[in-house]
Each structure stands twice: as C-alpha cells, then as structure tokens.
C-alpha cells in the first residue's frame with residue numbers, strides 16, 4: 001500500500017494542491033480501515049489520512065478476545081491485519097495531519113497541515129476517541145513519570161512493583177489483568193460498589209490474587225518524590241476517610257472522550273460530544289459520515305467500528321453515484337462475497 005510521507009515537512013511555503021476524490025477517510029482505526037476496504041471494493045477513488053500509525057486504540061491493546069473469528073489476538077496484530085487487508089485493494093494512505101474538514105455545496109474539502117486541500121464528494125470521519133483524564137493534581141505533572149494511560153506501553157517499567165488502576169469499565173479491568181502479569185500488586189480503585197466491566201472480565205479480576213479492588217473509592221491526588229510517583233491519595237466516598245496509598249505507578253482508565261475537533265460546525269452532536277448519525281452513519285450534513293468511537297451509539301466495540309466503516313462506505317458509494325449523476329461506481333457485491 002502506498003504511504004505518502006509529508007514531502008515538505010510542513011516547513012516550506014504552503015502549496016495549495018487541489019485534487020478530487022470520491023471519498024476521504026479521516027482516521028486509520030478499525031472503522032476507517034474497514035471504510036477504506038469497502039470503498040476500494042466499490043471502485044471509489046479513496047484516500048485514508050492518518051497522522052499516526054494505522055490501527056487506532058486497538059493497536060495498543062494487549063489482547064482482543066471478542067472480535068469474531070479470533071479467540072485471542074493482540075491488538076497490534078489485529079490492526080495490522082485490518083491495514084494489510086485494506087492494502088490488498090491498494091487503498092492510498094497518507095500519513096498526514098488533517099487540520100480541517102469544510103463542507104461545501106459542490107464538494108467537501110479536507111485540509112492537511114501542509115496546506116494541501118483535498119476536494120472530495122464524501123468524507124468519512126473515523127477519528128475515534130482519547131483517554132479521559134481524571135483531572136486531579138499530579139496527573140499531568142507526573143504523566144510519563146509514573147502516570148500512564150496505556151498498560152501495554154508502560155507496564156514493562158513496573159515489573160515487581162505496586163501500581164494502582166483507576167476505573168471500573170472493560171478497559172480498566174482488562175489493563176489491571178494485564179498489569180497483574182507484570183507487577184507485584186495491582187490495586188483497582190473504583191468509585192462505586194459494582195464494576196461496569198463485562199461479567200467475564202469481572203470474574204477474572206476477582207480470581208486474580210494480585211488484584212485488590214478498593215470499592216467506593218476515588219483518587220484525589222498523585223504524589224511523587226525525586227524518583228517519580230510514590231503515592232496516590234484516596235478517599236472512601238462513603239466514610240469520607242482519606243489516606244495515602246504507596247504506589248509506583250498510576251494507570252488511569254476512566255473512559256474515552258470523542259476526538260471531535262475536526263467535526264465541522266453544523267453537524268449535530270450529543271451532549272457528550274459524540275456525532276449523531278442516521279442508520280447509514282451519515283451526519284446531519286450530506287456526504288459526511290461518522291464511524292466508530294466518534295459516533296453516538298449503544299456500545300463501543302471493535303466489531304461495531306468495523307461495521308460502521310462498512311455501512312458508511314456502502315452509503316458513501318451510493319451518495320457518490322447519485323452526485324455523479326447516476327454513473328455506476330458501486331462495483332461491490334451487496335451479498336456476502
């Protein structure tokens with residue numbers, strides 16, 4: 001698959017280069033890559049733009065056990081399979097940063113950090129989400145010095161040490177289980193008396209003797225000495241009791257916030273900042289689609305992001321066909337291949 005690096009490093013005088021695509025996909029996670037695969041099968045002139053490495057959030061997941069067809073696979077391997085599969089259809093991938101998406105009557109525009117403007121009939125926004133911060137003292141200051149949002153990336157540094165994981169959802173419990181293979185002791189701090197995580201993950205955490213769950217507890221502050229993080233201040237929300245728990249690392253998994261900064265004005269979003277779409281994954285602006293964790297939906301799962309990508313590409317192909325005045329662009333079989 002051709003990956004075009006930024007040629008001028010963003011330093012040269014901005015050159016406005018205009019070219020017309022059928023679909024521009026912004027974001028290279030499971031939703032974006034699946035949209036790319038289906039768009040290529042529909043013979044659409046497509047480009048996927050991703051500022052980092054393709055794969056999105058799953059690329060840093062230790063293990064994925066609920067993507068159908070794979071009983072257990074590392075997040076990196078699964079995302080690589082998505083990438084290779086889209087690449088087998090010669091999907092063009094640009095490793096660039098998108099700075100704006102601007103709706104237009106004739107065409108939509110996608111502007112890159114380099115100044116290049118790509119005109120397109122349809123846009124698929126697949127920018128996913130980012131870890132939510134706790135916003136407590138010490139969190140920002142000691143990020144990278146003991147505070148982390150990625151166990152797979154940073155767990156290695158806590159071999160034989162004591163860590164605290166904050167959160168009660170699937171991510172917190174999965175990452176606590178991962179850390180229990182490395183650290184000596186893992187405290188799982190949750191603000192309520194019941195975990196939000198799926199039953200199977202809950203059972204595994206309860207059965208793991210290295211994990212101790214601190215119920216009805218919130219983290220108030222991360223403390224550090226000259227070596228890095230040394231304690232976290234906890235409060236029991238029922239008794240009001242506060243104490244400093246000595247730990248070497250603090251892993252925070254309290255949910256995600258949608259990466260919606262590129263969502264154009266006029267597109268409907270809900271109160272939490274997720275993009276509202278119809279059943280075709282189309283937003284309130286025609287020809288602009290949203291997929292994956294950016295889109296308002298009941299559950300955020302890899303399989304659903306992939307399904308969204310498929311839906312958006314199929315609907316996008318139809319949209320482009322109509323825009324082009326009935327020209328046949330959809331060469332994709334609608335029944336399973």
Ligand code: NAP
Pocket residue numbers: 065066134166167168169170171172174191192195196197218253254255256299300301
């Ligand atoms: P999540 O499901 O939204 O859970 C966030 C957790 O953080 C909740 O337990 C929440 O507590 C807690 N929390 C939120 N704000 C907090 C705060 N300020 N202080 C303390 N605790 C706070 O997020 P997630 O676990 O990252 O999962 C996101 C989505 O991805 C979910 O749909 C999840 O099912 C999915 N996911 C699936 C898998 C899998 O299937 N293997 C793996 C990872 C993620 P409350 O429970 O009290 O609200």
